[in-house]
Amino acid sequence: MADVEFCNVTKTYAGDVVALRSLDLHVADGEFVVLVGPSGCGKTTALRILAGLAKPTSGEVRIGGEVVNSQGPGERDIAMVFQNYALYPHMSVYKNLAYGLRQRKTPKSEIKRRVAEMSDTLGIGHLLGRRPAQLSGGERQRVAMGRALVREPRVFLLDEPLSNLDAKLRGQVRAELKRLHQRLGVTSIYVTHDQVEAMTLGDRICVMNGGELQQEGTPQEVYDAPVNLFVAGFLGSPAMNLLPAAVVDGYAVLGGHRVAAVPGGRGEVIVGIRPEALRARGAQAHGIRVQVEFHEPLGSHVLIHALVDDVDNAAGASRPAAAASLPAASLPAVSLPAVSLPAAEASRAGAEASLPATDHERRIVLQAPPGLHPEVGERLTLTPAGERVFLFDAATNAAIGWATEETAAR
Numbered sequence: 492m493a494d495v496e497f498c499n500v501t502k503t504y505a506g507d508v509v510a511l512r513s514l515d516l517h518v519a520d521g522e523f524v525v526l527v528g529p530s531g532c533g534k535t536t537a538l539r540i541l542a543g544l545a546k547p548t549s550g551e552v553r554i555g556g557e558v559v560n561s562q563g564p565g566e567r568d569i570a571m572v573f574q575n576y577a578l579y580p581h582m583s584v585y586k587n588l589a590y591g592l593r594q595r596k597t598p599k600s601e602i603k604r605r606v607a608e609m610s611d612t613l614g615i616g617h618l619l620g621r622r623p624a625q626l627s628g629g630e631r632q633r634v635a636m637g638r639a640l641v642r643e644p645r646v647f648l649l650d651e652p653l654s655n656l657d658a659k660l661r662g663q664v665r666a667e668l669k670r671l672h673q674r675l676g677v678t679s680i681y682v683t684h685d686q687v688e689a690m691t692l693g694d695r696i697c698v699m700n701g702g703e704l705q706q707e708g709t710p711q712e713v714y715d716a717p718v719n720l721f722v723a724g725f726l727g728s729p730a731m732n733l734l735p736a737a738v739v740d741g742y743a744v745l746g747g748h749r750v751a752a753v754p755g756g757r758g759e760v761i762v763g764i765r766p767e768a769l770r771a772r773g774a775q776a777h778g779i780r781v782q783v784e785f786h787e788p789l790g791s792h793v794l795i796h797a798l799v800d801d802v803d804n805a806a807g808a809s810r811p812a813a814a815a816s817l818p819a820a821s822l823p824a825v826s827l828p829a830v831s832l833p834a835a836e837a838s839r840a841g842a843e844a845s846l847p848a849t850d851h852e853r854r855i856v857l858q859a860p861p862g863l864h865p866e867v868g869e870r871l872t873l874t875p876a877g878e879r880v881f882l883f884d885a886a887t888n889a890a891i892g893w894a895t896e897e898t899a900a901r
């Protein structure tokens with residue numbers, strides 16, 4: 492096995508398509524790293540460059556410390572599994588598994604031993620005599636993984652290997668992949684657009700967008716401290732609520748409620764609150780005032796969809812902010828008490844509104860325990876409890892800090 496390194500790797504296709512921009516990434520020996528991002532963000536390009544199937548326009552690729560730019564795919568000792576796993580249809584499962592080893596002139600007894608071991612590991616020992624057409628999707632996927640792993644590659648690449656499976660099977664094979672990696676410990680890079688797969692599988696995840704690495708870290712690190720709006724909105728299901736908020740007297744105000752102190756004299760910010768971080772209370776309580784649109788019962792919990800009251804635009808958003816003088820300047824972690832504005836104050840000065848909120852920008856989702864099913868049109872207040880309120884710069888989309896539990900506690 493070996494570690495893998497992308498050093499400032501850029502790939503430009505004809506027509507000036509920058510598929511990958513200055514990728515720097517080190518994958519340690521035995522690590523399982525997931526590249527995750529929307530379609531077209533450069534994931535497959537990165538894998539193909541590593542496998543030697545495409546050449547980088549600039550930059551270096553190292554495997555086991557050695558620069559491999561000039562090596563062909565065969566010399567790199569890498570195995571790759573794709574979405575369409577392309578088994579040889581006319582060969583039995585056994586022959587599919589043995590194929591790569593036979594190509595390498597491995598002795599027959601050794602082939603037999605390795606195929607038996609691998610098919611045992613993957614639970615496909617009873618399928619060795621069948622042809623691919625006689626297998627289910629999940630079984631075929633396991634055979635494809637076995638075929639790649641049986642030759643004990645230094646690096647294992649997987650490009651959206653579960654996308655052809657139905658949801659339940661995807662969950663099963665995902666768990667199997669995790670077991671397999673724990674058992675074999677092969678350095679693995681896994682590519683997916685699915686943030687759940689990324690979170691559950693990766694020792695480390697790399698969130699990509701538009702050919703650029705946005706953020707890397709353990710799934711929890713990235714979930715807990717997204718560096719920008721893209722990462723914040725991409726990880727998590729249901730997605731983080733991201734709402735434009737006016738800054739009034741140094742506080743971001745949503746639905747008449749001061750949700751967080753804002754540093755640096757900004758006039759508006761994007762507030763991010765995860766659905767599971769919100770608690771619902773009665774209409775009279777202090778909190779973000781909302782009106783219920785509908786709810787979705789999901790058994791273990793219920794998702795309540797609501798519209799934030801559009802009172803904040805009227806709260807003097809474009810007044811010169813006094814934020815600079817507030818202790819809020821000490822973000823990222825601030826702990827100022829949250830204070831709800833009286834409705835009268837909140838509805839002042841409508842003419843100065845700088846944030847014309849569309850319905851889309853006022854939508855908020857709350858994940859609540861089962862049993863809570865408010866009426867359509869019912870008024871509630873929401874308070875961010877226990878977890879963070881994130882703040883993003885409305886112009887650059889970069890994270891500018893977050894409020895702590897105390898801020899959200901009232």
Ligand SMILES: Nc1ncnc2c1ncn2[C@@H]1O[C@H](COP(=O)(O)OP(=O)(O)O)[C@@H](O)[C@H]1O
Pocket residue numbers: 504505508509510528529530531532533534535536537
């Ligand atoms: N052979 C190619 N020629 C031109 N453009 C390509 C080629 N392969 C990929 N691209 C472009 O490069 C970008 C990244 O593609 P890809 O790495 O396949 O993304 P992903 O796997 O994340 O969906 C896309 O904009 C895609 O259209």
Ligand SMILES: [Mg+2]
Pocket residue numbers: 531534535536650
């Ligand atoms: Mg792809």
